Amino acid sequence: MTATTPRPGAPSRQGAATRSLSYLIFASRWLQMPLYLGLIAAQVIYVWQFLKELWHLVDFAFFDHAPAGMEAFTSEATTMLIVLGLVDVVMISNLLIMVIIGGYETFVSRMRLDGHPDQPEWLSHVNANVLKTKLAMSIIGISSIHLLRTFISSGVMDEEGQRQITGEDMMWQTIIHLAFVLSAVALALIDRMSLTAKQREANAERGDEGTHYTVGDAASETSR
Numbered sequence: 248m249t250a251t252t253p254r255p256g257a258p259s260r261q262g263a264a265t266r267s268l269s270y271l272i273f274a275s276r277w278l279q280m281p282l283y284l285g286l287i288a289a290q291v292i293y294v295w296q297f298l299k300e301l302w303h304l305v306d307f308a309f310f311d312h313a314p315a316g317m318e319a320f321t322s323e324a325t326t327m328l329i330v331l332g333l334v335d336v337v338m339i340s341n342l343l344i345m346v347i348i349g350g351y352e353t354f355v356s357r358m359r360l361d362g363h364p365d366q367p368e369w370l371s372h373v374n375a376n377v378l379k380t381k382l383a384m385s386i387i388g389i390s391s392i393h394l395l396r397t398f399i400s401s402g403v404m405d406e407e408g409q410r411q412i413t414g415e416d417m418m419w420q421t422i423i424h425l426a427f428v429l430s431a432v433a434l435a436l437i438d439r440m441s442l443t444a445k446q447r448e449a450n451a452e453r454g455d456e457g458t459h460y461t462v463g464d465a466a467s468e469t470s471r
Contacts, residue, residue, distance in 0.1 A: 276354060276355050276356075277355065279350075279351075279354060279355055280355065283347050283350065283351055283355070286343055286346060286347050287347060289343060290340060290343050290344070290347075293336055293339060293340045293343070294340070296336055297333060297336045297337070297340075300329060300332045300333050300336060301333060303329055304326070304329045304330065304333070307325060307326065307329065308326070313325055314329065319403050320400075320403055324399055324400075324403075327399060328396055328399060328400070331392055331395060331396050331399075332396075334392055335389060335392045335393070335396075338385065338388050338389050338392065339389060341385060342382065342385040342386070342389070345378070345381055345382065345385065346378075346382065348367065348370060349369075349370070349373050349377075349378045349381070350378065352370060352373055353373060353374060353375055353378060358370075369381065376438045376441075379434055379438075380431070380434055380435055380438060383427070383430060383431035383434050384431055386427055386431075387424075387427050387428055387431055390423070390424045390427050391424065393420070394420050394421065394424050397412055397416065397417055397420050398417065400412050401417060
C-alpha cells in the first residue's frame with residue numbers, strides 16, 4: 248500500500264487561517280473602545296454634577312438658600328452634607344479615571360506614556376490584580392462617604408415627626424460597607440498569596456505593595 252502524501256502548501260494554508268483567526272480574536276479587544284468612550288462621557292456628566300453641588304454650597308453659604316430636602320437640617324449639617332456630596336462626586340470621578348486608564352492599558356492597548364511628566368505613578372505597574380485592589384479601595388471610600396451622610400441625616404425628622412433614616416437603614420448600610428471591606432481584604436490576601444518568594448523579595452527591596460509586581464518583573468526574574 249502506498250502512503251498518502253500530504254499536498255504541498257496545505258499546512259501553510261492551515262497556518263495562515265489559524266493566524267488570521269488569532270489576529271481577529273486579538274483585534275476584538277477594540278470592541279471595548281465604545282465602553283471607555285462612554286465612561287469618558289459619564290466623567291463629563293460628573294463634572295457638571297460637581298459644579299451643581301458647588302453652586303448649592305455657595306448659594307447656601309452666602310444667600311442662606313438650603314438645597315431641596317435639607318430645610319430641616321442645621322446650618323453645620325447642611326454644609327457638611329453638601330461638602331460630602333462634593334467629595335463623593337470626586338471619588339467616583341477618580342474611580343472612573345482608574346477604570347478608563349487602567350482598563351485600557353490592561354485590556355486594550357499600551358498607552359506608551361513612559362517618561363511623560365504627568366504619567367500616574369500607579370500606571371507603570373498596573374495589571375489586573377492592581378486594578379481590582381484599587382477599585383475595591385475606591386468603592387470602600389465611596390461607601391464610607393454614603394455611610395457618613397446617612398449617620399448625619401439620622402437625627403432629622405420629616406414633616407410627620409418621624410426619622411428620615413431608621414435604625415434598620417443604618418444597620419444594613421453598615422453591613423454592606425463591612426462586606427465591601429472584607430471583599431477588599433480578601434482580594435489583597437489572595438494577590439499576596441499568589442506571589443512567589445522571589446516576587447515578595449523584589450517587592451520588599453523596592454518598597455512596593457505585593458500587587459505591584461507585574462508580569463514583566465516575573466519574566467525578568469525568571470530569566471536571571
